[in-house]
Amino acid sequence: MTTTRAAREAIRVASRVVAKPLPWSTIKQNESESFTQFVDRLQAAIDSSTLPVEAKGPVLADCLRQQCNSKAKEILRSLPAGSTIADMIKHVANEEHLAPIQVAVRTAIANMMWKVLPQGMINSPTICQITVDRALAPVRRSDPTATIIEYMDDILIAAPSGSQVDQLVSTVSETLKTNGFEIASAKIKRGPCVSFLGVNITSSYITPPQMKIRRNIKTLHDMQQLVGSLQWLRNVVLIPPETMSPLYDLLKGKNPWEQKTLTTEAMSSLDFIEQQISSSSLARWKPNVPLDLYVHFTAGGGVGALAQGPPEKAQPIQWIVLGKPSRAFSPGVECLGNLIMKGRKLALRHLGFEPATIYLPFRKQLPTQSVAMSEHLAIALVGCGGEVRHARKPPWTQMLTIVDIDLPQKIVDRPQPGPMVFTDASSVTSTVAAVWQSEGEWHCIKMTDRALSVQQLEAAAVVLACGLFPMEHLNIVTDSMFVAKLCLAMSGPGVSTSTIALMLEEALFSRKGTISVIHVNSHDPIKGFFQTGNDKADAAAKGLWTLRDARQLHESLHIGAKALAKRCGISATDAKHIVATCPHCQKAPLWSSGVNPRGLKASEVWQTDFTFCQLLKPRAWLAVTVDTYSGVIVATQHLKTDSKATIQHWLTAMAWLGVPNQIKTDNGPNFVSKSVQAFALKWGITLIHGIPYNSTGQAIVERANQTLKSKLEDRIIGHPRNPYTPVTKEDNKLTSTPSKPGNSALAETKQRQNSPRRGGPRCLCVILILELVTIEQDIFDSCEVLILVDIQEPTGKDFEQL
Structure with a gap:
């Protein structure tokens, strides 16, 4: 506590007076006296003195510490030296289990303890209310038939008779004067x-x-x-x-x-x-008439009333309302339950008993479905001893927009026979998608809105699905727990406050048929019917089907990767992959011979595997892909078996055979990596994995590996070449373009030569893949497969010789 210079001087002057003792210096606290009584006596003595106003506070604080009894001194020692008078009184009162007194607020120092008070008040309204309530408590206990209500400095007294009211007024006046309050007689109204x-x-x-x-x-x-x-x-x-x-x-x-x-x-x-x-x-309120509780559900929430009289002529004595809903959606039954609990509490607080009858806004013929099945109403009616009835229309319902709470449910919690629609949304593309399967084919509808958040996009996907099959029962599968629970909560009427709830409510109740909303976990490794459909919706929402559209655009215009990425809204890497799969846009021209990849079922199922060929070191790994319908084999040579080599091999194979629908591989780490999975997902390719290093189910590609390596061993070992033999002029001409890592080519056609030659022109592709081995053209004259890898931009003359 801080004091001014004048206050300190006044304390010094007061301390020098010896001849005449000061009025407050002789006041000591007795052992049996309470601390509040001691403060009252000390306060009265200081107020009657001639001390300056600014000095009364410090003097009172010093006297409280010095002149209290030993018990109070022990309590005050635990307080810091600068504690205010209010702190000392409150601390001692708490220790003595007594209520704090109001006398402290009369001093100049205590008036400064309240920093912020509403509407410019001097004292705390809460403390004032509590103090007056405690003072009137004995009067209330002495006459239970009377009603005494106080708010701040206003007191309302009601009793069964006028004489009883007059007696209560005098009793209350005396009680308040005893506690230090004054009542203006002119303001008393009877x-x-x-x-x-x-x-x-x-x-x-x-x-x-x-x-x-x-x-x-x-x-x-x-x-x-x-x-x-x-x-x-x-x-x-x-x-x-x-x-x-x-x-x-x-x-x-x-x-x-x-x-x-x-x-x-x-x-x-x-x-x-x-x-x-x-x-x-x-x-x-009439004590001899039963009290009833009415609750109604309106378009904006709920309204209740405590009323008396028959339902057709009921007279309300108090309205019951709820605050503004804070959740996205509040079911109507929940609003009714909150109104019932609030009405019961108000009746108990003000009248001392609960309503005799509670009227609910349900049809008379549906009591079990409406009341017994709702946990909100069950909780609200716990312990209720009154009667529960269906509502009749009291007079005030004409001013309310009543909503029928007993409408048939639009949303059921179990799947029903009907179409199944999968929904998903992507925050990256701001796209929502709804996919469904009809007659073995998948169909999709999409919508894009970049102004929506992720939750709003998930809700927009459900709204998009609600527009499908409006007359039938619709099963909607979503991976958003928030949207699924919100839809289930909206099975009946309620109050929607958020944008998401409003759009869902409009879409759900605009349908004729019912809806079942099912939640599934996205990207679940255990695949099933729901996961397959969810993956389709996820792929559609992320724009993965755009790659096929972009490839069709490239096939018609043959635009570059940069322009394709800008036009179709895809990444530059995806655009480069599309260009790499185009036969007409390769840097090296493709052979005109070979199996046509556009057969009736061509490029439907591929089998891919990596095989090790010792003869091709240091690049001894061959990636082999077989089209199981046409029998075409595409192989590329690599340094190692990683995901990058796998993707590069498939891009090369797609340039020859087109985009497959399904690729079957083993469970090698290069095939199950995230980058390979993402590549297949972007192109809409289904990957099927078998047992690692087990040929079961992959006999075609394993047989192709065996055939390919046996032919290589036959021909290469059967036609050895000394690596130190000087390269001929013809060889030098054919290998003038240096080979880069990862760029090599090996090819063979099914066309047989009638008269094999030993000294004919050398095969350029074989030279580039094997680097140190030269193989004559007729080595592969009996080969039944087509093998392809990267070709270093040869000249037209080289291909003429080939």
Whole structure:
């Protein structure tokens, strides 16, 4: 605690006075005296002195520490030296299990302890409310038939008879004076018609406070004050939730000074509220009439009422409303459950008993389906001793937009016979896709919107699927847990507050048929029916089918990789791969002979394997692919068996045979790597893996490996060449282009020569692949396969000789 110079001087002056003892210096705390009583006596002595106002606080703090009893001194020693008077009083009161007193706020120093208080208040309204409530507690216990309600400095007293009210007024006045409060007699109002907190109370009804609604809204802060003032009226004035919705929308913002203006819908809502304030009223509670609870579900939420009288002529005594929904979607049954729990609590708090009857907005003929099957209603009705009935229409329902809560469910939690649609979304391409299978063929519809988030895209995919098969039951499979749970929650009417919930609600309830929403985990290694369809939808959403479209565009225009990537929106690597698979765009011309790859079932199923050939060292690995329909073999030579070599081999094979539908391999690491899986996924190729290093199911390619190596061994070993033999002029001409790593060629045609020759022109492709071995052209005159690898840009004359 800090003191001013004048206060310190006053303390010094007071300490020098010896002849005449000061009034507070002789006040000591007795052992049996409570600390609060000691503070009261000490405070009164200091207030009656002539000390300056700024000195009274430090003197009181010093006397509290020095003149208290030994027990209080032990308690105060645990406090730091600079503690305020309020801290000392509160600490001792907590230790003695006593309530803190209000006397500390009368000193100048204690008034400074509150840093921020609402609406410029001097004291805390919470402490004031608690203090008055504790002072009135003995009066309440002495007369249980009376009702005493206090709010800050306003007190309402009600009793069965007028004489009882007069006696309670005198008792309350004496009790408050004993606790240090003063009551102005001129402000005490008696009679059947009084006003409490602006509410006019008569002998039979209650009218809300007449207020003029502020309309000159300029900032978000002004809008927040307006909505806050209207919330206080909703217990005494019927304001439906849909009326407050335009006002809630204006509360959206980031800064209090943000500019706001009332919309047309907000102005209409304010006009309706003003009309309700001027014309509505509530009935007073009658102890001899049973209390009933009514709950209704409207388009904007829920409304309830505590009322008395028969349902057709029920008179409300208090309205029950809920706050603004905070979740994306709140089911209507959940809103009803919250209204029931709130109504039961209000009845117990204000009247001391629960409603005798609870009226629910369900049809009379559907009690089991409507009530017994809802966990929200079951929880809300736990411990209720009253009667539950179906609702009749009370008079106030004419002002509400009632929504039928018993509509047939649009969404079921189990699959039903009907079309199966798989949905997915991609944040990379901002594309949603819905795929389905019909008569063995997959169909797809897509939509792109770059303004949507990932969750909104997943919801948009379900909306896209809802437009399919509107008259039939539709099974929708999604990998979004959020969307799946949200759809299941929307099986009945509810309140949608988010953009996702609004678009789903509109799509679901616009259909004639029902819907089942199924959730699956994406990219599950255990493949099944649902995973296959989900993979198809995932591939469609990521734009993987675009590669086939881009290849068709390239086949018609033969544009370059850069232009193809820009035109089709694919990566430069994918565009280069497409160009590499085009026979007409290769740097080296292709042979005109060979098997036509465009047969009826050509390029449908391939088998690929790597085989080791000792004779071809240092590049001893051959990647071999066989088209199982045409029998064409494509082989390329590589230094090692990795994923890069696998992709390069398939690109070369695709240039000759086209894009396959399925490739069967073993489980080697080069075939199961992520890069190879991604390559196959982009091209829409299905990879099937067998047992590692086991030829079961791959007999065709294994037989091709054996045939290929046997022919190489036969011909190369049968025609050895001394590596130190000088290269002839003809050889030099054919091998003038240097060989690069990974670029080599070996080819053979099925065309047989009638008269084999030993001294004919040498095969350029064989020279490039084997590098140190020269093989005559007629070595492969009996070969039944076609083998291809990269060819170094030979000249036209070389191909004429070939």
